[in-house]
Amino acid sequence: MTDFDTGVLADHQIRALIDAGHVQAPAFETGQIQPASLDLRLGDVAYRVRASFLPGKTRSVADRLADFTMHEVPLTGGAVLEKGCVYVVPLRESLSLPAGMTAAASAKSSIGRLDLLTRIITDRGTEFDRVPAGYDGPLYVEICPRSFSVVAQPGQMLNQIIFRNGQTRMSDDDLRALHAASPIVDCDPVISDGLGFSVDLRPDSGTRVGYRAKPHTGVVDLSRLAHYDPRDYWEEVHTDSGWIILDPGAFYILVSRESIAIPPMQAAEMAPYIAMVGEFRVHYAGFFDPGFGWAAAGGTGSRGVLEVRCHEAPFVLEHGQTVGRLVYEHMSSHPQALYGQDIKSNYQGQGLKLSKHFRT
Structure with a gap:
């Protein structure tokens, strides 16, 4: 694959990762790639589980789902994810990261503003929202609505992921x-x-x-x-x-x-x-x-x-x-598109503002 400079990968570098097969999905959508991140999409089914969990160093998420799943909730057509309950949803994207490259995930802005706790988990994972170097496997999202029950559907983008090449943090x-x-x-x-x-x-x-x-x-x-x-x-x-x-x-x-x-x-x-x-x-x-x-x-x-x-x-x-x-x-490279200038950006120039689901 293409060699990248040290830093957080920019939009065109994320496209190169996809083209090289390091990020896989049935198809990718226009607008899924942000200036320095990739939006992740829900799959077709949510598993209602007894408790939040991490798989640990020796087990897969599927192993843990077999232990903790209470019932399956098809998302096609929209399904209510109830306040106070915990769900795990397989994502459409999977990873096969190069050696030395890590990834980190976070809820998108509108999701955090709904008090919707969403965290990425991986096979053999010991931390939420962190993907170790060289990880090869599926991605899942744990969803726990805290303030409001929500209606979710396949393909919706609740989380985003960034890719780090080497040590990126500024002193x-x-x-x-x-x-x-x-x-x-x-x-x-x-x-x-x-x-x-x-x-x-x-x-x-x-x-x-x-x-x-x-x-x-x-x-x-x-x-x-x-x-x-x-x-x-x-x-x-x-x-x-x-x-x-x-x-x-x-x-x-x-x-x-x-x-x-x-x-x-x-x-x-x-x-x-x-x-x-x-x-x-x-x-x-x-x-x-x-x-x-x-x-x-x-x-x-x-x-x-x-x-x-x-x-x-x-x-x-x-x-x-x-x-x-x-x-x-x-950053590893200058993005081709910047937040607030080249892409639609709901929160550029914001003050006190609720999520985009609410009327102003």
Whole structure:
């Protein structure tokens, strides 16, 4: 196959991977390849399982499904995946990675904003959403609706995968140099093991700072865009004090105080939750494509939408409190298409925004 420079593979390099047989599927669709990632599609059946699982170093996902499956749910024509239940769905794509190349997966932005926990699992896997170098085998997605039951169909794209050739992560010194050359945030950057970001609880106008998922709602059909009235699914969160109290078990949509930019030769991933910052988790949609925020509003960046779930104890969240960090990575090549310029991008230039399934 073609040799790639070190970095996250760009769109044209992902096409080369497909052409060389390292990513297989019955057919690929137009728009499935993003600037630095590949969208993954659901297969035809979901397996309702007793519990979330990882197969472990010696077993396949099929082995574990034989142990834990309660019943099969055909997805053709649409099927309800119920809130609080766990499902495993074989994906249409499979991998045969070259030696030295790894892959990582994440929920797509709209899926994270629905509080829909989706994680990729592989044969002999010991981590969610991580594919080891040289992996040869099928891909599956675990789906656990947390706030809303959903209607899913074959072919829908809930997750995305990136391909890393070698060590791609930027050092803090590299990140400071990048910011000096092409600003990646609209304020003085907080750089420590990545770019820190904080929560905005003092909006420029009004008192609305977020949304909280209602506990009892109807289903969300994943195929219906700009369809649902937000008031049927969400409560607005208001404050004029610069702080809110997160309730245990509740799910919130908030927004970052900073506007973030991802230049064309970088990609970024939201780092995993760190317990030291408080009793909550900022989670789900992890990847930021090259071009995110880079040309929005004259280059001043786009806000990051935060998907927040509180843990065991009520927690006071203050304006400007650090809630996470972005880890920037080198691209292997300049993408042929950039997020927000050359492809349809629902969240370029965004502020506080629900998923694309809801009317504005």
